[in-house]
Amino acid sequence: MGQAITQPTQSAPIGVFDSGLGGLSVLREVRDLLPHEDLVYVADSGAAPYGDRSGEFIEARAAAIAAFLVAEGAKAMVVACNTATAVAVRALRERFAIPIVAIEPAVKPAAAMSRAGVIGVMATSLTLASENFRRLAEQYAQGARIVPQPCPGLVELVEGGRLEGPEVHGLVAAYVLPLLNDGVDTIVLGCTHYPFLLPVIRAVAGPAVNIIDPARAVAGELGRRLEAEGLLAEGKGHGGTRFLTSGSAAYVEAVLVTLWGRHAKVQSLPGNYAAPD
Numbered sequence: 001m002g003q004a005i006t007q008p009t010q011s012a013p014i015g016v017f018d019s020g021l022g023g024l025s026v027l028r029e030v031r032d033l034l035p036h037e038d039l040v041y042v043a044d045s046g047a048a049p050y051g052d053r054s055g056e057f058i059e060a061r062a063a064a065i066a067a068f069l070v071a072e073g074a075k076a077m078v079v080a081c082n083t084a085t086a087v088a089v090r091a092l093r094e095r096f097a098i099p100i101v102a103i104e105p106a107v108k109p110a111a112a113m114s115r116a117g118v119i120g121v122m123a124t125s126l127t128l129a130s131e132n133f134r135r136l137a138e139q140y141a142q143g144a145r146i147v148p149q150p151c152p153g154l155v156e157l158v159e160g161g162r163l164e165g166p167e168v169h170g171l172v173a174a175y176v177l178p179l180l181n182d183g184v185d186t187i188v189l190g191c192t193h194y195p196f197l198l199p200v201i202r203a204v205a206g207p208a209v210n211i212i213d214p215a216r217a218v219a220g221e222l223g224r225r226l227e228a229e230g231l232l233a234e235g236k237g238h239g240g241t242r243f244l245t246s247g248s249a250a251y252v253e254a255v256l257v258t259l260w261g262r263h264a265k266v267q268s269l270p271g272n273y274a275a276p277d
């Protein structure tokens with residue numbers, strides 16, 4: 001049986017985490033869809049990007065952050081990182097008893113939407129090489145051809161709050177143009193950092209290409225899980241949103257203004273949950 005410190009209540013917070021700030025693209029959908037909920041977001045910026053790390057490292061980080069969120073009394077958790085889902089979600093679900101909703105590349109809706117039957121999946125190399133992704137492709141491609149596109153460097157741009165300009169355009173084009181040349185008419189954003197680059201990705205891909213971000217669907221799934229477990233927050237008041245990071249709180253606070261759209265206080269993750277050097 002998994003660990004749960006106390007029996008979660010409706011008024012308990014929801015924990016959300018990512019390797020860094022990309023998971024804010026999921027958090028904003030959760031915030032919008034479930035306005036009464038208290039949210040706690042952990043950016044593992046001290047360990048980002050996960051895409052360059054080993055599976056064992058990411059599994060250990062995901063377990064440490066999940067343990068922190070459970071100790072904070074979280075009633076549910078959102079893994080807002082495709083890479084962490086790919087390598088760690090099974091272990092998290094075995095260890096922690098609360099509902100865990102996890103983002104993964106949206107192959108199924110992409111296959112349904114693609115007229116050409118050719119889908120591009122932009123994600124980290126780790127996500128694309130994972131057993132989880134192989135299973136998704138096998139189960140849900142429905143005959144469509146999947147073109148995997150690793151995108152090194154995009155996470156770092158978003159972590160730095162750099163969302164436009166020639167450098168961003170150049171790197172996005174280097175990843176998106178080969179997909180178009182391959183006949184792709186539908187692109188899955190398989191990393192939670194990439195939705196912040198959507199205007200540039202859209203500009204390169206053109207208006208005819210479908211671009212799929214599953215963040216809204218993840219928020220919807222979270223709402224359904226909470227409702228099924230009798231854990232939806234009651235009341236009309238707006239819930240709070242708390243931010244923590246394993247990296248530099250001052251740096252994350254500065255970038256948060258760009259990605260979250262307003263100032264918010266960022267706290268340091270307690271030392272015993274911090275990322276190793």
Ligand code: DGL
Nearest residue numbers: 019049050051082083192
């Ligand atoms: N946001 C993470 C994901 O969805 C980025 C992974 C990374 O830090 O490399 O995959």
